[in-house]
Every structure is written in structure tokens, then in C-alpha cells.
Amino acid sequence: MPNRLKPWFVVLLAAATLPLLGAGGGTSTAKTPADASKALDPAKVERGRYLTTVMFCNDCHTPFKMGENGPEPDMSRMLSGHPASVKVTGAPAFDNGWASAANETNTAWAGAWGVSFTANLTPDVETGLGAWSEDEFVAAVRSGRHRGRGRPILPPMPWPFLSQASDDDLSAIYTFLRSLPPISNRVPDPIPPAAN
Amino acid sequence: MRFHLKNDLVRYSAALSILATSAWAALPALGSGDPGEGQSAPATLAETGLYSDFASRIVGEGIVAYQPRFPLWTDGLDKQRWMQLPAGASIDAASPELWEFPVGTKLWKQFALGGKPIETRYMERVEGGWVFASYAWNEDASAATLAPRQGVRAAAEIAPGARHDIPGSFDCASCHRGQKQRVLGLGPVQLAAGRTGDGPDVVELTRRGLLRGLPERFLSAPADPGPESREVLARGYLHGNCGHCHNSEGPLASLQLDLRMEIDEPAGEPAAIRTTSGIAASTSARSAPAALRLDPGNPEGSQLLQRVGTRDPFAQMPPLGTRVVDEKALELLTAWVRHDLVQPTAAASETP
Numbered sequence: 240m241p242n243r244l245k246p247w248f249v250v251l252l253a254a255a256t257l258p259l260l261g262a263g264g265g266t267s268t269a270k271t272p273a274d275a276s277k278a279l280d281p282a283k284v285e286r287g288r289y290l291t292t293v294m295f296c297n298d299c300h301t302p303f304k305m306g307e308n309g310p311e312p313d314m315s316r317m318l319s320g321h322p323a324s325v326k327v328t329g330a331p332a333f334d335n336g337w338a339s340a341a342n343e344t345n346t347a348w349a350g351a352w353g354v355s356f357t358a359n360l361t362p363d364v365e366t367g368l369g370a371w372s373e374d375e376f377v378a379a380v381r382s383g384r385h386r387g388r389g390r391p392i393l394p395p396m397p398w399p400f401l402s403q404a405s406d407d408d409l410s411a412i413y414t415f416l417r418s419l420p421p422i423s424n425r426v427p428d429p430i431p432p433a434a435n
Numbered sequence: 436m437r438f439h440l441k442n443d444l445v446r447y448s449a450a451l452s453i454l455a456t457s458a459w460a461a462l463p464a465l466g467s468g469d470p471g472e473g474q475s476a477p478a479t480l481a482e483t484g485l486y487s488d489f490a491s492r493i494v495g496e497g498i499v500a501y502q503p504r505f506p507l508w509t510d511g512l513d514k515q516r517w518m519q520l521p522a523g524a525s526i527d528a529a530s531p532e533l534w535e536f537p538v539g540t541k542l543w544k545q546f547a548l549g550g551k552p553i554e555t556r557y558m559e560r561v562e563g564g565w566v567f568a569s570y571a572w573n574e575d576a577s578a579a580t581l582a583p584r585q586g587v588r589a590a591a592e593i594a595p596g597a598r599h600d601i602p603g604s605f606d607c608a609s610c611h612r613g614q615k616q617r618v619l620g621l622g623p624v625q626l627a628a629g630r631t632g633d634g635p636d637v638v639e640l641t642r643r644g645l646l647r648g649l650p651e652r653f654l655s656a657p658a659d660p661g662p663e664s665r666e667v668l669a670r671g672y673l674h675g676n677c678g679h680c681h682n683s684e685g686p687l688a689s690l691q692l693d694l695r696m697e698i699d700e701p702a703g704e705p706a707a708i709r710t711t712s713g714i715a716a717s718t719s720a721r722s723a724p725a726a727l728r729l730d731p732g733n734p735e736g737s738q739l740l741q742r743v744g745t746r747d748p749f750a751q752m753p754p755l756g757t758r759v760v761d762e763k764a765l766e767l768l769t770a771w772v773r774h775d776l777v778q779p780t781a782a783a784s785e786t787p
Contacts, residue, residue: 384755
């Protein structure tokens with residue numbers, strides 16, 4: 240394949256992460272964002288960790304595994320979204336007033352909207368939020384649109400409630416997400432509802 | 436090349452908007468980060484002063500009708516646009532791509548179907564920014580009132596089964612806050628000297644004292660402009676319909692997709708070609724799966740065309756503000772990619 244056809248981000252990243260590699264930054268598959276060398280404000284990271292925890296982002300964005308006491312979030316895959324390895328093909332049928340359901344990892348959600356998969360919130364550039372600026376993150380949460388201006392964000396992502404958080408709180412959440420280890424996990428596209 | 440809207444997609448998008456709208460309706464107004472820098476717009480269109488006589492819709496004195504050279508496609512609706520500057524004031528164009536509008540500037544864009552107005556969008560320059568609002572017309576077109584901040588769904592049927600939604604205030608922001616300049620249809624490219632089409636160009640605006648400071652070299656029209664080339668029309672379409680989100684300075688800059696046209700284009704490949712032609716797409720969607728943004732000579736393998744040619748809400752471009760494919764534009768862009776774009780030469784692709 241001629242060089243020109245290479246994804247732009249590979250080239251971009253090669254340049255951006257060179258200084259980091261010497262310091263042992265980055266994992267073998269995951270890609271650290273270009274601004275990763277900037278120090279994050281520790282107080283802000285802590286505030287973001289607290290908010291992310293009590294606003295239970297992990298409940299949906301961290302895949303569940305079967306633990307000794309039943310299902311629990313697998314924190315080794317913290318906030319990395321629906322695992323690409325867990326295949327989901329379609330929604331179950333609903334009746335008797337049931338309207339939505341989640342799969343066993345609690346990351347695939349079926350309802351009138353079809354099936355949605357929780358996003359990878361780690362700063363992996365290719366599969367997570369690594370390429371997102373803070374502006375985009377805030378705009379996405381406030382507008383309910385992908386990257387703040389793209390496709391509509393599907394349920395059950397509770398953006399109408401999260402959008403009421405203050406600028407400072409959203410900034411802290413963004414900063415905390417930046418501090419996570421990047422995990423390479425390509426979340427599938429949503430599945431449209433079956434005809435009829 | 437065509438992508439057919441399946442019934443399930445129609446149902447899908449219907450379900451989406453119901454969910455999104457009902458969630459909004461329950462919410463209190465947001466505080467910070469709100470379009471319009473917290474200032475509110477008049478409650479009725481009449482109060483904005485567009486018409487000196489509302490009943491007979493006579494436009495007020497000193498209000499100038501204009502037309503951008505590369506308009507935004509809104510499902511074939513008719514549009515009228517007007518601008519008004521405070522008496523004696525003018526637009527400062529010293530920075531040619533970043534015109535400075537005086538506080539008090541008012542801009543209107545009216546959408547109509549079959550002569551019947553549907554909505555009138557409104558921007559007013561206030562201290563510190565712009566107020567964005569839309570006014571929804573009533574059935575007998577006797578009054579237009581401020582639309583709620585979440586917009587109005589299905590304000591009109593524009594084609595069998597396709598409806599026009601009045602955008603909510605966050606939707607205005609999706610398009611009007613994607614670059615430094617908030618005003619999208621009044622600028623050096625959109626009103627270029629000698630441009631074809633109706634309404635004043637930069638020369639005429641300068642003559643009327645409404646525009647000042649635009650460097651002299653942009654103020655002379657080519658002696659014999661002739662019809663615009665297919666390449667200019669294609670890039671112009673991308674500028675008018677996509678460049679406000681896809682540029683090198685706004686929140687989506689990290690996509691490295693720049694579809695804007697500049698009045699003072701640097702020599703070499705224009706951005707809209709440099710960032711698309713033979714460049715791998717960083718995303719894919721079910722109805723826009725092609726691996727390259729644009730593949731010269733091969734429209735079928737060009738994701739950009741697939742996105743322009745679908746109304747699957749998860750792949751369509753632009754992502755909002757339209758439910759009907761712009762067939763004429765798709766034809767133009769397809770011909771441009773098929774005939775005008777050239778494969779990068781072996782030499783060019785060998786450089787590291």
C-alpha cells in the first residue's frame with residue numbers, strides 16, 4: 240500500500256509519541272494521545288475520579304465479569320466500553336411492558352433504538368477518546384451528539400442528565416478520563432432496530 | 436451510486452428523536468456554555484424588526500437581502516436571507532477571513548415551502564457573542580413565535596414521509612460554533628467579487644459603506660468571470676455545507692479533514708483535496724463503509740460520497756439539518772471524483 244494511503248493518525252502519532260517512547264509510555268497496542276506528555280492537574284484528576292465513580296459511569300462503561308459474589312465490573316478493563324470480543328447480533332423480543340435489556344457484560348443495551356454499545360472512554364487514540372478535545376467532550380455531553388456535532392447519542396447514555404453538570408465538573412471528568420491507561424478496544428457500531 | 440433508506444432506518448430515527456425530545460422537555464434551562472452567551476432573543480419575529488409591516492411582510496428600511504455563493508442544502512426548501520447593520524456602522528474585514536460584525540447586527544434566514552414560510556432563523560450580535568434563535572410560523576402565516584430551545588419536530592412535511600425539523604439551540608451551535616467565524620454565509624468566499632448569483636458581492640457592500648477594510652486585491656472581479664469550473668463548484672459545495680465543521684481550527688480539527696475554501700488559497704493542492712484524496716478514513720459506518728475518504732476516479736470507493744448520499748442517521752453528512760439527499764450535489768461531486776481528481780502519482784506516494 241502506498242504511503243499516501245496510510246491512515247493519517249498513524250503518521251501523526253508516530254510524531255507525537257516519539258518523545259514518550261523513550262520513557263516507556265504507551266502499551267503495545269493502545270495509542271496514547273498527542274497531549275499525553277502534558278501533566279494533568281492531580282487535584283482535578285482526583286475530583287474527576289470521584290465524580291466518575293459516584294455518577295456510576297463504570298456501571299455501563301466497564302464490562303462486567305462473573306466474580307465470586309456474582310457479576311462485578313472488571314476493573315482491569317476500566318471504562319473501556321463494550322468488549323469487541325463479545326459478539327451481539329440483535330435485540331431480544333420484548334413484550335408484557337418490557338422495553339429494554341442489557342447483556343451479561345452490561346455494555347450492550349437493547350431497546351426501541353436497536354442495540355447500543357457503551358463507548359470506550361479511555362484515551363486510546365484509535366478506539367477511545369484519545370483524539371477528543373475537552374471542547375468536544377463537553378459539547379457531546381451537552382448536545383447529545385457524537386463528538387458534539389455528529390450522530391445522535393443513543394440511550395441509555397444518560398446525557399440529558401449529565402448535561403446539567405457544571406463546566407468545572409465536566410472538565411474534571413474529562414481530565415480523569417485522560418489519566419486512564421489507554422485500552423485498545425474497538426466498540427461496534429450500534430445495530431438498528433429490526434424491521435417490524 | 437445510491438443508498439436506499441430502509442424502513443427500519445426511518446423507524447430508527449423516529450425512535451431516536453422521540454427519546455431525545457422527551458428527555459429534553461423535562462429539563463430546566465442550562466446555565467453555562469449556552470448558545471447566545473446567556474442573552475435571550477425577542478419572543479416574536481415581529482419584535483426583531485424584520486418587517487416594517489408584518490401583515491403584508493414588507494421588509495424594513497435599511498435591511499439588505501443577500502445570497503451566499505455556496506448555500507447550505509436544506510432539503511430543497513426556499514430560503515431568503517437578510518442583514519441589517521446599526522445605522523452608520525459597517526463590517527470590519529481587515530482580517531479577510533474573520534469579519535468583525537458590529538454589535539447590533541441582525542441576520543435572518545427564512546425557510547419556506549411553496550411560498551409558505553415555515554421558520555425564520557435569527558442571529559443578533561450582542562456584546563460578547565451572538566444570540567441564536569428560530570421563529571416558527573403558524574398555520575396561516577400570520578405570526579411567528581420563538582421556538583423552544585429543543586426545537587420543533589416535524590414542523591412541515593417537505594417530501595412524502597420526510598419532515599422538516601426546526602433545530603434546537605444546540606443544533607445551531609453544532610454548525611455555527613465549529614470554527615472561529617460564527618457567521619457562515621457572509622464572507623470573502625461566499626460574497627466574492629464578481630460571484631455569480633443574486634445579491635451584493637464584497638464590491639457592492641463596500642460601495643454601499645457596509646463593508647470596510649477588505650484588502651484591495653479582493654475587491655476586483657475577474658474581467659470575464661465565465662461559469663465556475665466543476666472543481667470550484669464541488670469544493671464550493673463542500674465549503675458551504677461541510678467546512679463549518681470540517682476545518683483546521685475548530686473542535687473537529689483532530690479529524691484532519693479540511694473542507695473549507697479560502698479566498699487567498701496557498702499554492703499547491705487545496706485543503707479539500709489534500710485532506711481527502713487518497714486519504715484513509717478514520718471512521719466507518721454501515722452505510723458509509725469505504726476505506727478512503729475520496730478515491731480518485733472511483734466514486735463507489737469514496738466514503739465522503741457515501742456519506743453525502745445516505746440519510747442513515749448514523750452515517751449521513753451533514754449529520755443534522757437534512758433528511759433528503761441533495762441529488763444534484765451528489766451528481767456534481769461524483770463527476771468531480773470520477774473525472775477531475777487524479778490518482779497521486781507513484782513519485783508523490785513514494786515520499787516518506
